[in-house]
Amino acid sequence: MTADNAIPSAAYGILLHNLTETVIDECAEQIKNLGYAIIDSGYTSTQIEHISEKFNEARENYVQKYGVAKLKSINEFHTIRAPLTQGGDEFLQLALNKNVLDLLKKLIQGKFILNQQNGVINPPQTTYNQGAxxxxxxxxxxxxxxxxxxxxxxxxxxxxxxxxxxxxxPASHKSEAFPSQHYIKKNALQVEAKAGTFIVLDCMVYHSGGYNKTDQERRAVNHLYNIPYFKQQINLPTNMTNPQISTEAKEILGFNTQEPHSILDYLSQRTSTKS
Ligand SMILES: O=C(O)CCC(=O)C(=O)O
Structure with missing residues (x-):
């Protein structure tokens, strides 16, 4: 222990100890304990800018296709559903980001698939569907x-x-019930992060977009990955337009975990090594 207010490094009575070697390990430890962490995507500033432009393009096409009035009437105007199915490789690459996948492998035991990818727009000075x-x-x-x-x-x-x-x-993924307003006021914290990073959450940690006081939108692309026993929000394999998908990408997009259409289909998918 030092004389100043430094965090003590000494400990006693310890039988179990987490060890971290990499930034990915550090993020995994924090997510397990607190339910959230920030990880860098590894993209260059040019790539980050390119994704920003593609986001606007995807949104324009999406709104044109599904219609402003319809999207507003169902509270979907600030969301772009499954942008990776609508062309452009950028959104597929986001879903397959190496740092994110490496972190997922530390967190989810066994296989996982992408359940959904959503473009999220927090509009200036008004409410939106993720602000709760x-x-x-x-x-x-x-x-x-x-x-x-x-x-x-x-x-x-x-x-x-x-x-x-x-x-x-923080840590709300460890409790069943939604906490009281008093608890929320005392314990909620806002996660500031740079463009080009991912905020990674245990999906059970309570979270909410905040009120955007500026005059610019705040944009994000959310990904939810899960064990293959939960159905996807939108069937991704049947909606992918990109023919060049690697074997790993296919697995993550759920190509190998589609529900069989029949017993015959089930039996033909089954291999002798599966239990
Ligand atoms: O807009 C945000 O910051 C949060 C987004 C969110 O909660 C979600 O997409 O589930």
Whole structure:
């Protein structure tokens, strides 16, 4: 122990000890304990700018295709569903980001698939559909010893307190019930993050977009990955337009875990090594 206020490094009475060797290990430890961490995508500033442009393009096409009035009437105007199915490789590459996949492998035991990818727009000075506390497996109140699903929220723009950066309730993935307002006021914290990073969450940690006080949108691309026993929000394999998908990408997009259409289909998919 030092004389100043430094955090003590000495410990006693320890039988079990977590060890970290890499930044990925550090993030994994924090997500297990607190439910959130920030990880760099590894993209260059040119790539980050390119994704930002592609986001706007994807949104324009999406709104044109599905219609402003329709999207507004169903509270979907600030979301782009499954942008990776609508052309452009950038969104597929986001879903397959190496740092995110390496982190997922430390967090989810066994196989995982992408459940959904959503473009998220936090509009200036108004409310939007993600500006409310929720889990990304909504209506679920179980507690799990290991994560069954993980979110990776790619920051297209800088996330700041001013523009409504995501709020989290640290460690709330470890409790079944949504906490009281008093608890939320005392314990909620806002996660500021740079454009080009991912905020990675245990999907059961309560989180909410904040109020955007600026005059610019705050944009993100959310990914939810889960064990292959949960159905996808939108069937990704049947909607992929990109023919050049690697074997690993196919597995992550759920090509290998589609529900068989018949007993015959099931039997022909089964190999002798499967249990
Ligand atoms: O907009 C945000 O910061 C949060 C997004 C979010 O909660 C979600 O997509 O589930």
């Amino acid at each position: 506390w929720h889990r990304d497996l909504p209506y679920q109140h179980f507690v799990s010893t290991t994560p069954l699903a993980i979110n990776a929220l790619y920051c297209v723009d800088d996330f700041t307190c001013e523009n409504g950066a995501t709020f989290v309730l």
